[in-house]
Amino acid sequence: MSQTTAIPSLPLDTQPKKPPAKWRKYFWGYAFLAPALVVFALFLWLPIGKGIYLSFFHVDPVKGNLFVGWDNYNRIFDDPDVGKSARNTLYYMGLGVLIGFWVPIVFALAISEMRKLQGFARAAAYLPYVVPLVVLYGLWRWLYDPVGPLNSFLSWFGIDPILFLTDTKWSMISIVIMETWQSFGSALLIYIAAISSIPRDMYEAAEIDGAGIWKRIRYITLPAIKTQIVLLFLLQLIATSQGFQSQKALLDGGPNNATLTYALHVVNYAFKNFDTGTASAMGVLMFLVLCLLAVIQYRLSNKKEA
Template structure:
């Protein structure tokens, strides 16, 4: 006598219910991400100024971009900003995260750390513009009280980009630290206890335990922060407006000026597509070099 095998009943209506919940997000993705991206790629091959129909010009915008010295200068300025911002932010966020884990896990302290991130970039930029004003800013009042000369933080070609980078470090470092703190929570505590028994100090545990096991989270955080840093715009727009002498004319600000200042939407789209390609290449390279998809936790 054979017993007929029966499969568990399949819930009905799950597919339709899932489609209902996914529909708003899918619609938003299609309308606000996919369509603008495809439209931007198309416009990059045209001459378009909003007043007349788009005229197909092939690769002319890309040829112009390669020959445009301002584009390359903007790209170099952006890279300089990214290097300063990512370097300082990553090291600072890692230090804060480790201190939060090793010394205290107070929810109140974590709330204080993330407070600057809750402020918009525009507001943060305006506040720091007032603080760092060469003549009236409290920042320069403190500098002079210490016996030094006033520093033109946002009006000098040498100081402008580092200052903008550090303003954004101040705003984002708390959020980045909490992401890393969450990654640290996944590291088993017994590894630190065993290392202490073996006589390892905090510095050695950082290099031998914390950083290797935090690598996947740190890699993802780096990918996110690098992409965000290359897209810096609002802080520049409200503090220096690309000056002085184009010293802070980052790529996003140059794209914005080309599109909405000179109505060269085709050329601005070409630069946007170039930025998209650069960010895609950097993301893939980071992902592979840091082995973000693998973990050393068994």
């Protein structure tokens, strides 16, 4: 006679539970993220959408907005100052690369090879970055003065005074030199951090093999920080493409529109000419270009992580 063994049923409280719904699982994560999303929506996404919307209108706070279609965009391409400001912006970006981009790399390489006083050198290089902008502009106006310290120094070598801020050939170069001195410290710290992450065994092995400073830099340091160089290069292009603060504060786009950048021209359209529609259209075009640069930076960042 066969016996059957009954399978005991599990108590109700030990029955397998259904997994919680996805929204319940991530509820607190979404809750903590919500304030940041609201801030981004109010101060970033909403203004971007509003700017795209207004680019198709003639904005009049008194009579109301009038839909004009693509007229604002046509006005941009008919304005000769827009082309000049775009060329000035490209020139400004190019000067930033030629003059300012290599300065933090050179200083980072030099500091990384120092045997003593590395901490002092890092602090001294970063110090200009914390100088208030009001002090910065006043200091460099004094340095660039026709009878200021720079021209006095050049006079010792028989060089005639240079009109740094009033000569169209020197005005943009002078701004780039000032901004390089003020801001290279932040990029310097990034490069130093990247160099510090390189295993010291590689340098020790290179020294044992008889490699000097230049060979260590060429074959070890520069290849190791290549990704940081490319990313900071793109970040500098994005930052300089939006340059207007120094051009506005020092020269207001002068002399003879030599420092009139695209972003400064947008500001002039909005707050000098009170043509918000055309300024919004210019902003949309600039937004598209920056999106392209941001996509390139994002792809390079993913490659770095991979």
